[in-house]
Amino acid sequence: MAETSEQPKSAPTRLIVAGDTVLALPRHIKLRHDPGRGRWIILAPERVFNPDETAVEVLKLLDGQRSVNDIAETLSQQYQAPLEVVKDDILAMLQDLTDKGVLVKAERGATP
């Protein structure tokens, strides 16, 4: 198995999402509107995720620049909801989607 069995340089680890984490959808994850069913969907390997309105708002704000804190602030103003409540809510959602491979850490300055 010469030259084929190169191990990854570092073992992959779980990304813990925090307030200053900047997330992005990797290229192969597709957030799009499903016109036939009148709803937003996330297309992923052998999965279809059905985000609700709030989740869609959050995901649309993942531009590879904004941190979780930035997004929480934007939404807390938009919905006039307490910042901490919004932040805790979206942190849980973003961690879950990250664990499922739907979100990754953005490379700063790169477009997702």
Added chain:
Amino acid sequence: MNEIAPTHVTESAMPLCARSPDGAPAADPGPDPALCARAPIGMLCELTHRCPLQCPYCSNPVELERANVELTTAEWQDVMRQAAQLGVLQIHLSGGEPTARKDLEEIVKVAADVGLYTNLITAGVTLTRDRLAKLVEAGLDHVQLSIQDVDPENADRIAAYKGGMAKKIQVAAWVKELGLPLTINAPIHRQNIHNVGRTIDFAVELGAGRVEIAHVQYYAWALLNRAALMPTKEAFLKAAKQVEEAREKYKGVIVIDAIVPDYYAKFPKPCMGGWARGIVNITPSGRVLPCHAAESIKTLAFDNIKDRPLADIWLNGAAFQAYRGTSWMKEPCRSCPRKEIDYGGCRCQAFALTGDAANTDPACSLSPMHAQWQAVAEVESHNPNVPEFTYRRVGGAAKKPETHNVS
């Protein structure tokens, strides 16, 4: 699957026949069930039944379709356009070995152009880096690579193909280099179940984001080879424990989907997430099926995509209407509170074991056949004289299995 759904996002696994009944989400939890019943979200395309491997649990029918009856490039491209129009979201390009089709890139290109999420299900052994790069360029979204075992020699024996492992490791590396997500699919049975833990470790090493511990489902070739493939309940429980431990260890690193052998499950699996509900299958020659094993139900007739539009077949085709919903059910399914959870189990299994596809799947404890059916697994899995494989090949089923002692 002990996952808790995120607050704001619900998840639909592709409603494959083999999906675990416990905790698996419904095929399509959209707001309008009538609409969801009208459009499949997934389409499995068996582009060809040609394959360099001869795995004895292949999900293809025992009567394999020959190359000269396969749909043309233009016909497959038209299928893609029709599917997108119908509301299909994801397509699974499968086989046989789909890369045996020289026009795969042209089919992928059209599928991607019409907005379908494209998944290549491959054994990998005949792929080149150049070919894979062309597929990525055409718009391929995801690669599912099968492995037969983590021990190369055993893998070669199971697939009746020499040197597959080195090639698969190389293909996995190319998939990652080209920036595509990778799933490792590992069919699990008596002759590799001892390696489930190592299989998951191996998938992580290959950089996969997802691994399927896919216990073999006993239809078609696997039913023919059941006595050589059925693991003991003890081995299954040990493997299930290893999966749970790996889920903890690799949380956030790899998604592990475990498909349970229904001989050892508590309830029957929801066949295809409900017959004609979430997924449609097209054979190499263009026959449109509600499930890849449906042709084993000899009382059904199937339409061909060359004769009738996909939407019409999906909505009105006799084979699709036969077991759609719940009105076809007999007792004990008809009055069962789980009837919209498991849909009475698998129609193909009901037909194979009871002669009537409308009967309760013997996997269900309420089936009168249940005890007899479980006893088969108990006896076969403990038999020390494991029969030889009947390998998957055209006419292979005719071969009489021989027995030899492996212990």
